[in-house]
Amino acid sequence: MAFRLSTKRFGAALSASRASAFSRNYASAATATSNLPQETLDAIEKESSLPNSDPPPDSQTSRLVGSHLPYMVPTYVRPPPMFEKGEGCYLWDIENRRYLDFTAGIAVNALGHCDPGMANLIAQQSRMLIHTSNLYHNPWTGALSQLLIQKTKEAGGMHEASKTFICNSGSEANEAALKFARKVGKAVQPDGSKYGIISFHNSFHGRTMGSLSATPNPKYQKPFAPMLPGFKYGTYNDIDSINTLVMENICGVIIEPIQGEGGVNVATHDFLLALRRRCTEVGAVLIYDEIQCGLSRTGQLWAHAALPKEAHPDILTI
Numbered sequence: 001m002a003f004r005l006s007t008k009r010f011g012a013a014l015s016a017s018r019a020s021a022f023s024r025n026y027a028s029a030a031t032a033t034s035n036l037p038q039e040t041l042d043a044i045e046k047e048s049s050l051p052n053s054d055p056p057p058d059s060q061t062s063r064l065v066g067s068h069l070p071y072m073v074p075t076y077v078r079p080p081p082m083f084e085k086g087e088g089c090y091l092w093d094i095e096n097r098r099y100l101d102f103t104a105g106i107a108v109n110a111l112g113h114c115d116p117g118m119a120n121l122i123a124q125q126s127r128m129l130i131h132t133s134n135l136y137h138n139p140w141t142g143a144l145s146q147l148l149i150q151k152t153k154e155a156g157g158m159h160e161a162s163k164t165f166i167c168n169s170g171s172e173a174n175e176a177a178l179k180f181a182r183k184v185g186k187a188v189q190p191d192g193s194k195y196g197i198i199s200f201h202n203s204f205h206g207r208t209m210g211s212l213s214a215t216p217n218p219k220y221q222k223p224f225a226p227m228l229p230g231f232k233y234g235t236y237n238d239i240d241s242i243n244t245l246v247m248e249n250i251c252g253v254i255i256e257p258i259q260g261e262g263g264v265n266v267a268t269h270d271f272l273l274a275l276r277r278r279c280t281e282v283g284a285v286l287i288y289d290e291i292q293c294g295l296s297r298t299g300q301l302w303a304h305a306a307l308p309k310e311a312h313p314d315i316l317t318i
């Protein structure tokens with residue numbers, strides 16, 4: 001979510017109607033339950049009652065959005081601004097209004113917008129070679145793999161990391177991890193009975209069928225049910241349930257060391273240690289999904305680097 005600098009208003013990045021509903025609800029909730037000083041509560045009430053200054057119906061933004069809409073599947077409800085440039089932590093919309101970007105591409109623009117070094121590299125490479133498919137070798141995918149393994153170990157993460165599988169999105173990384181787990185299950189139990197996957201309530205692992213099956217949020221799953229067979233869900237940080245949850249028929253367990261979409265819930269070291277122990281006992285692959293919590297967002301390259309090595313995963317998805 002991006003917040004506009006020029007207005008300082010609650011809900012300013014939301015559409016006019018939703019913003020006012022949002023801010024009014026927020027303001028009354030804050031007033032009803034908060035122990036903030038009265039002066040602050042008054043300011044919240046006042047800000048939330050100010051008119052929203054999103055692009056008006058006759059703006060260039062509204063015209064463009066309106067002309068594009070008929071051609072796009074409406075998968076997301078989006079706030080009105082249309083962004084056309086970025087620099088560092090800032091974004092500009094096509095009305096030339098500046099925003100401080102708290103979204104950072106849902107955490108993936110870790111270097112900020114349009115870092116000059118990165119832009120030069122992209123421009124240079126695009127003039128040399130853009131795509132050959134993974135049917136052929138190129139100088140960079142292997143170099144990236146080597147660097148990822150090296151940096152992961154240097155950072156105190158996944159001490160047995162040895163190989164990477166490079167793909168195009170977080171969901172695809174999780175799909176691959178789940179497929180690796182199923183493949184291991186087949187190798188361990190050739191009769192095909194070891195195919196169960198465990199994930200946890202409040203997790204988010206993606207929108208493809210496998211990663212969605214591991215994401216037990218009815219809002220996401222219901223329209224596309226039935227999910228893939230073999231998925232079961234546990235309670236995050238519930239050590240006592242681990243032994244009955246992760247049984248012999250389980251081939252893989254996928255977990256975010258810090259749940260992002262679920263509300264920044266941190267797994268305890270004891271829970272992850274116990275989960276690791278149980279996975280080893282039953283021969284299940286332990287997968288850490290660090291797609292949102294990784295890449296130095298916790299102060300270390302990977303969130304799990306803070307754990308003792310006895311809690312490290314078999315697969316890390318990023």
Ligand SMILES: Cc1ncc(COP(=O)(O)O)c(C=O)c1O
Pocket residue numbers: 106169170171172174204205206207256260261289290291292293
């Ligand atoms: C923890 C986690 N896993 C997986 C995904 C899916 O990644 P992508 O949107 O790149 O498919 C996300 C996306 O936000 C995520 O936060």
